[in-house]
Amino acid sequence: MPDPAKELFIELRGLHKGIGAQKILRGVDLTVFRGETLVIIGPSGEGKTVLMKHVIGLMRGDAGEVIVDGVHVEKLRERELKPVRQKVSMMFQNAALFDSMTVEENIAFPLVESGVRDREEIRKRVREALEVVDLAEHGEKLPVNLSGGMRKRAGIARAIVGRSQCILYDEPTASLDPLVSDVIDQMILRLQKRYGITSLVVTHDMKSMYKIANRVAMLKRGVIHFIGTPDELTNCPDQEVQDFIQGRSGVTA
Ligand SMILES: Nc1ncnc2c1ncn2[C@@H]1O[C@H](COP(=O)(O)OP(=O)(O)O)[C@@H](O)[C@H]1O
Ligand SMILES: [Mg+2]
Incomplete structure (x- = not known):
């Protein structure tokens, strides 16, 4: 049971979304508490990315x-969404760095966009963000010269540079090897511990989920099919939940 003393940070109530003829979200109810890491799991194409995009409009x-x-x-119009997007930043699946900008310039970008003009202030905050993700030595490189894991970390630095209170991570460890995945998981834990950052993480990576999640939710057929602690997930008697977490497709050779 969620602790009633906890402060709500994100709340979805009866969220529906269709794209064309396809009904993707069919009444999603979900709460994320301030400071927690909530992991969303579920089959591909179920609408996990779509769900996240609703959080920042x-x-x-x-x-x-x-x-x-x-x-x-x-209820907000496009131009009224800026404060929400400053509070909550989304790290996209490919980290979405600009190829022609150095790592530092990429990280400075959201600051400049939000109107920070003081060059010294920008430099200081970019440095801090780089240090948090252990990239202090790599700020002058172009994204093309970084490994996959470093690119993800640069993406994290860019997400935190504006002092966001919450980060949405879309499959942050996808296509990374287990050690590099662990580094990303440790970054997510570090941000929670140091800054109390709230995280919503979409992942297929069960190992990562067990490391970082305070709670885990499974999206299936457009609704939250399960929500609970990782332990509750492990012990959940539901067949579909067990098939998913144990990677049983039902297809035979
Ligand atoms: N912009 C879009 N236009 C059309 N279909 C979309 C769009 N975005 C997502 N979809 C569809 O919505 C469904 C859910 O997508 P997505 O949220 O990306 O799934 P997940 O992240 O769970 O793998 C998919 O069937 C996808 O093809
Ligand atoms: Mg997705």
């Missing part, structure tokens, strides 16, 4: 509510 629901730190995001 990159996608708009057909019905339902999206509340971030007390603000109804679904």
Whole structure:
């Protein structure tokens, strides 16, 4: 049971979203508490990325509510979303760095965009963000000269440089080897521990989920099919949950 004393940070209520004829979200109810790491699992194509995009108003629901730190995001116009996107940053699947900019310039980008002009202030905050992700020595490199894991860390640095309170990670360890995945997991834990950052993480990586999750939710058929602690997930008697976490497809050779 969630602790009633915990403060709500993100709340989705009855969120519905169709794209074309396809009904993707069919009444998603979900709460994320301030400072927790909530991991979302579920089959590909179920709408995990779509769900995340609603949190920062990159996608708009057909019905339902999206509340971030007390603000109804679904009622905001595009230009009113800026404060929400400063509070909550999303790290996209490919880290989405600009190829022609150095790592430092990439990380400075959201600061410049949000109107910070003081070059010394920008330099200081970029340095801090690079140190948090252990990339202090690599700020002058171009993204093309970084490994996959370093690119992800640069993406994390860019997400935290504006002092976001919450980060949405879309498959942060996808296509990384187990050691590099562990580094990313440790970064997520570090941000929670040092800065109390709230995280919403979509992943297929069960090992990573068990390392970082305070709670885990499974999206299936457009609704939250399961939500609980990692222990509760492990012991959940539901067949579909067990098939997913143990990687049983039902297909035979
Ligand atoms: N912009 C879009 N246009 C059309 N279909 C989309 C768009 N975004 C997502 N979809 C569809 O919505 C479904 C859910 O997508 P997604 O949220 O990316 O799944 P997941 O992240 O769980 O793998 C998929 O069937 C996908 O093809
Ligand atoms: Mg996705």
